[in-house]
Amino acid sequence: MAVEIDELDKAIIREVQAELPLVERPYLEIAQRLEISEEELLDRLRKLKQEGKLRRLGVILYHRQAGYEFNGMGAWIVPAEKIEEVGAVMASYQKISHVYERPTYPDWPYNLFSMVHGQSQAEVEGILEEISQKTGIKDYRVLYSTEELKKVSMKYFCEEDSN
Amino acid sequence: MNKELDNLDQQLLNITQRDFPITSKPYQAIGEKLGIEGSEVIDRIKKLKEQGYIRRLGGIFSSKELGYVSTLVATKVEEDKFYKVAEKINQYPGVTHNYRRNHDFNLWFTLIVSSSAKLEAQLAEIADLEGVKVLRNLPAKNLYKLGVNLDMQSKEQDRGEENGS
Known part of the structure; x- marks a missing residue:
């Protein structure tokens, strides 16, 4: 995959994937660390955003504390010709954050995934049930995360994976 | 709440x-x-x-746009070796999420690395760990939605709007 990212952009990404400083001019503080002007940093960030490399800048919440305690992974068996339509229905729900089509295996026949965030198990299951009724897809199950073993933000362009 | x-x-x-x-x-x-x-x-x-x-x-950066490859991996891990396996998997810096789930596929993790070769190599290492019975690589084929915005206001109302949509 030939993605061109120069060293300055990599340095900017390393900074911005951590914490934005809580000072009046946070970008100025980062720019000074990188020995560039604030304006150049802002221009580069806007460009990274425009290109889709920077998906979003802002706060990331702890779901549980924010009152979205239950996350359920809906796994669905959807015929190929219906997948686009069903995917669109799922995507329309504010409480569904991720919808992906994935490959199947003999021991894993579910090809469409929908991650639901709700305030209770009943709410999560209610949303999935509603989607099932709307789309006519009856073959699905919900997997809950019963234990968080690791959850971190990816650190791009760090030593461990630069080779 | x-x-x-x-x-x-x-x-x-x-x-x-x-x-x-x-x-x-x-x-x-x-x-x-x-x-x-x-x-x-x-x-x-x-x-x-x-x-x-x-x-x-x-x-939050797009791994794909930065030239990285990512995947979701489902594994069946023997219960008595579960935490040992989880700990070994967690040591990979590209493993960003790892959850136990209530299914025969009891351990699910995401992996982000800088090349396909690296992805294959790390998955092969993990598949070889003692206690890993089955490993299924589930890379996204199509994306229909990616974005988390948790509405902090009037959640019940939102639900109502969804019902009506």
């Missing part, structure tokens, strides 16, 4: 989740929308971090 969050906090979390300004004085710009000083925005964000509402304030 959200007993400690007043209306301004809720608005602040909604705004800063979606649209954090890329301008010289971002906190001041947010403050103007809320009718408060930039310094109060900073104080409130500090408080929301301390109280454990905000995990991080920063950038």
Whole structure:
């Protein structure tokens, strides 16, 4: 995959994937660390955003504390010709954050995934049930995360994976 | 729910989740929308971090657009070796999420690395770990949605809108 990212952009990404400083001019503080002007940093960030490399800048919440305690992974068996339509229905729900089509295996026949965030198990299951009724897809199950073993933000362009 | 969050906090979390300004004085710009000083925005964000509402304030990058490859992996792990396996998997820096789930496929993780070759190599290593019975690589074929915005205000109302849509 030939993605061109120069060293300055990599340095900017390393900074911005951590914490934005809580000072009046946070970008100025980062720019000074990188020995560039604030304006150049802002221009580069806007460009990274425009290109889709920077998906979003802002706060990331702890779901549980924010009152979205239950996350359920809906796994669905959807015929190929219906997948686009069903995917669109799922995507329309504010409480569904991720919808992906994935490959199947003999021991894993579910090809469409929908991650639901709700305030209770009943709410999560209610949303999935509603989607099932709307789309006519009856073959699905919900997997809950019963234990968080690791959850971190990816650190791009760090030593461990630069080779 | 959200007993400690007043209306301004809720608005602040909604705004800063979606649209954090890329301008010289971002906190001041947010403050103007809320009718408060930039310094109060900073104080409130500090408080929301301390109280454990905000995990991080920063950038979320697209692994694909940065030239990385990512996948979701489902594994069946023997129960008596579960935590040993989990610990070994967690040591990979590209493993960002790892959960136990209530299924025969009892351990699910995401992996982000800088090349396909590396992905294959790391998955082969993990598949070989003692206690891993089955490993299924489930890379995304199509994406229909990616984006987390948790509405901190009037959640019940939102639900109603969804019902009507």
